[in-house]
Amino acid sequence: MEIIQHNTxxxxxxxxxxxxxxxxxxxYTWAGPEKFIIDHTEVSPDFKGQGxxxxMVLAAVDYxxxxxxxxxxxxxxxxxVFEKDNSLSDVLF
Incomplete structure (x- = not known):
């Protein structure tokens, strides 16, 4: 699986x-120069249940x-995802 980011x-x-x-x-939408808002996540029905x-959330955290x-x-x-994994809290706004 490859995750590709497109940013404007x-x-x-x-x-x-x-x-x-x-x-x-x-x-996601930018909310200033240092913060972005994840506003929608969708997964194709063919790939449901495969993580x-x-x-994609972890790719955003890495970014x-x-x-x-x-x-x-x-x-x-x-x-x-953020609520279930405390190790991601460092990037939470």
């Missing part, structure tokens, strides 16, 4: 690809750590 000045996304197929998409959503950013997870799925 105002928003971006993390896309999960498996053998060229889109497995999932997680979108695709969590892989935030490398760039000294904070994340506000408004998406219910992303929020649940």
């Amino acid at each position: 000045e105002k928003a971006g996304n993390f896309k999960a690809l498996s053998d060229g197929k889109t497995a999932g998409l997680m979108t 695709v959503g969590k892989k 935030a750590r490398k760039n000294n950013l904070k994340i506000l997870p408004l998406c219910p799925f992303a929020k649940a």
Whole structure:
């Protein structure tokens, strides 16, 4: 599984690809220069139950750590991932 990030000045996304197929998409919006809001996560029905959503959230966490950013997870799925894993709290806003 490959996670690809696309980023613009105002928003971006993390896309999960498996053998060229889109497995999932997680979108975010910038809330200033040091924070982004995860607002939506979706996983293709063919890939449900394979941890695709969590892989995208972890890719966002990795990106935030490398760039000294904070994340506000408004998406219910992303929020649940953060609530279940205290090791991610360093990037929470």
